[in-house]
Amino acid sequence: MIKTRYLLGFLVIGAFVLGACATPAAEAPEEEAVVQVDPTACNVPVPDSPVTITYFGWPFEIMEFYADEMEKCGEVENIEVNVQFLDFTAVNEQVDLALSGGGDSPYDILHMSNVEVSNLGNNGWLFPLNDLIDKYRDEYDLDDIAAAAFQGATVDGQIYGIPAINNTLHLAYRSDLFEQYGIDVPTNYDEVIAACEVLADEPSLDYPFTLDLSADWAWEIEFLAFARSYGTDYLNDDLTPAFNGPEGVAGLTKMKEVVDACMGPEGLAGSPYETAEVTLNTGGQAFIHIWASNTVSMFDPEVSDFADVIKFAPAAAPKPGSLLGGSAWTDYYGIPLTTQNDPELVFLIIMEALDKESQERGADFGAVTRSSITKGLPNKPALAETIANGVGIYDTHPAVPLAQAGLMQFLPFVGTGEMTPQEALDAAAEAYIAEATAQGYLP
């Protein structure tokens, strides 16, 4: 019996080793013979020796489209493209981890939102793209992408990212309910509150309207819009906090008014963007304040019960007549400074995915960045209007994340009434000052 036990042991270990050896770490792509020059294919120069390009980002429709375009470059000889997707928080944690130590970067193409570009750029971990942009400006018509979009990825004059998509927060509403109750599309939050009061007793609804105030970072995003609309920003020029001044308090007070009129303390926790999207699609809400990237399902009858009646409008203005309450977000593609591959090759792969021909096809999936492309999703006008007249982008100064952190700690308490707006903002300012002093931004 001992013999069979050893036999079994050998068999198991052998099978195991076979399995481990037989599975390559990354699979080689199949080579396809491309006979005619295909504008949709990847047209980058063939590198001298085999290279592996790793893409790292989080997935949603338009980004998956871009990633697929980049994967086509794997059909070029000697190039292999690895696409790695994780969720948003995990991607950022990993990138911080990988780039902070200064060693070789495992990633070559980084998908970043403007907040990350700003952070990583400030830390000096990204490859400056100015020279490459100048070199290929004409070939890929980079002037087609708005200069303002590049601005969001620029730190101290160095451009660190190529704009890939535009995003913002705007309104999506049930035009049938609005018609039924005689409501005009709200242009500011006073009108939003009025609409909530009219819709308060509609039996099919959980709540008339929600903003996402379910998480600490969600409060902070909305607060930026309200604060700026009321005329203040996070930090003064000398980096002392400005958000707890009278304008900031006015903005936060207006947020609380909206919460009380439309959501109630109950709606606070139940209002995340994904949930709101589903609830609007299934008839539980009349209108919502949502990301443009979350709206793809709303005009798809395969997903939404109300696809034919959901319409879009620009974000409402927190202060009547002032800036619209949607901040401008752009997602970028960038290259880490410590990439193990030739930055120019990586840049070209990105360019191939963002060229006019690709973005023309990509416009079916999301808001692409080239101005020359006219077609777009049904919410494109609302998106464009909000970006044009909205509160704009986050500052790229490295002290801003510290202000954000302070705000995230205390803003949510305003919703439940545990703190007054002034108290919350003062507490946040205190936390910011402590941290900013410790990190050397304040004396």
Place this chain on the structure above:
Amino acid sequence: MRPIKHPIARFFLHLALWIVVLTSSIPFFWTFLQSLKTKKQATSRTPIFLFKPTLDNFSKLWLKSVPDNLEVLAFGLIAILLTLILIAVFAKRLPVSRAVVNGFIVVALVLILWAIPKFVNTDTFYDYFINTVIVSVGVVLVSITVASLSAFALARYVGLAGVVLILLALAFRSLPRISFALPYYWMGQITGLYDTHFLLILTLAAVNQPFTIYILRSFFMDIPREIEESAMIDGASRLGAFVRVIVPIMWPGIIATALFTLVLAYHEYLLVRILASSNWTIAVAMTQYLGGVSVSGSLPLQSAAAVSGAIPLLIVVLIFQKQLVKGLSAGAVKG
């Protein structure tokens, strides 16, 4: 414990068991239903229990493109698996020993896993699944072997060194996972073993040692010293006595611990994410479907990922719980 014979008591017993089983498993069965729905059906405000199921979510997860002869291939695969199951069930009647049968089944499964990509165009999720199998099994083999020896020593040795070892092990285990992030990333880069199966197996085995040692030690303490001592009097070395006498007695305990180690390795998220960039396990890979800020995610796809991850483990548990249920061979452990 002798079974309760009284019929009314038996009825309440089964009722209680059913309530408990349902609370444990209903969320999973609901998720399974969700994974067979379209996005519209899955997010409906009123839960839908009767619907036309679709395998779209699973094929989106596992396959890059759906081949035309999918049904033929699927039936073929099911036929082969059924044959293996029949072999396993009727092993007694076959002229070869049990061990050979088990070995054959294992080899057959490995060959199937290796051959599947040759027939269908599998997506990266399949590769990640293979990684998961390799890493989990590797961790179990390494961890259990090494930990049983140590746990046995801890159960038998009374002295300061034993206490120190346990304290150190528990101190290691108390460290939050996040503290491992930076040191392990650096370690992976410096040794050049970043993104390899070897590093993953070794690291996960190491991180789980305190847990495994501690549990095995508790099981070993249950066995009286006289058992290996009488084997040693008969001329066996301590190691020999351990392998030949103690281990067979302890088998259900070892199986139970091996199951936990398998589950822990299978579930490991943070360390795999840190130590690998293309060699992920499915615990990491499935998080890409979770959605998040400004990203909708697809509920049925998430459910399909959760179910895909759970089913292999469930099958393993179903196979090995027989060992647990068999109980100790009577007479080996006397009062």
Place this chain on the structure above:
Amino acid sequence: MKLKAFLQFSAPSNLIMVTLMIFPLVLAIIFGLNYITFRTILEPVFVGLDNYVQTLTDPAFWAAMRWTLLIIVIVVPAHIIIAFLEALLLDQVTGRIRGVYLALLLIPMIVVPVIGTVVFRQLFDPSGLIGWFLREVVGRRFIYTETTMKTLILLHTTWIASPFALVIFFAGLQTVKQELVDASSIDGATRLQQIRHIIIPHLRALFLLNAIISVMDFFRLFDNVFVLTRMNPIYHADTILTYNFRVAMIVNRLGKGNAVAVLSVIFIMVALIPFLYYMYREQIQER
């Protein structure tokens, strides 16, 4: 067993455990004594015990500690008792069906936690199964308040912790000497007395094991609190590690983060002292 044999037997395990675990522990201690962010990772600034003092004087830290301790005090006994009862129930079942019951009871442990927790949370969404049930059948919409959130956390933690304890107890029940039970029956012992006087003492070591493992695990509870609360502070449901995430990770203060990690180790070891002492006494007695 002599010391030499002990060292020989435990050598392989010690080797991989110490080489791979000592580095993070030492690094955590070093980082905890420094001021470091991701940006300044290669130039740490020594600040002595500053990070520790900041943490220990923060009322939010103690609030998190109180809630973590409450979770431990409630869920550790709860899940152990539930698992023990489940094991007893399961032991009564014979035949193949027992395996199926066991597998179903283990499901909360089998589903990958990163996605399992999200799936669990979604049950309470308006379109989720339990959300629908409460809204339509019971008549009250499910609302996240501090109380409901904390109850949910307690329930979920018990739900995912029970299967492990169940397996341990169940495996242990198989080792109960049937002759002892039969002998006591002949002496007229009732089932309850058998449980109290034979089974529970026999499984003493396993009760202890489950207690120690779960205390250690719940001290480090992070994932389900993170997913369920979305880090919203209005629930006041921060555990030690979510507190750490909130004040150290978001502002990138690695030094502070590691200080909290080291403090967790110290607190856990302190909390385990009575258990370890009991364990040590047990081992002496066995001799």
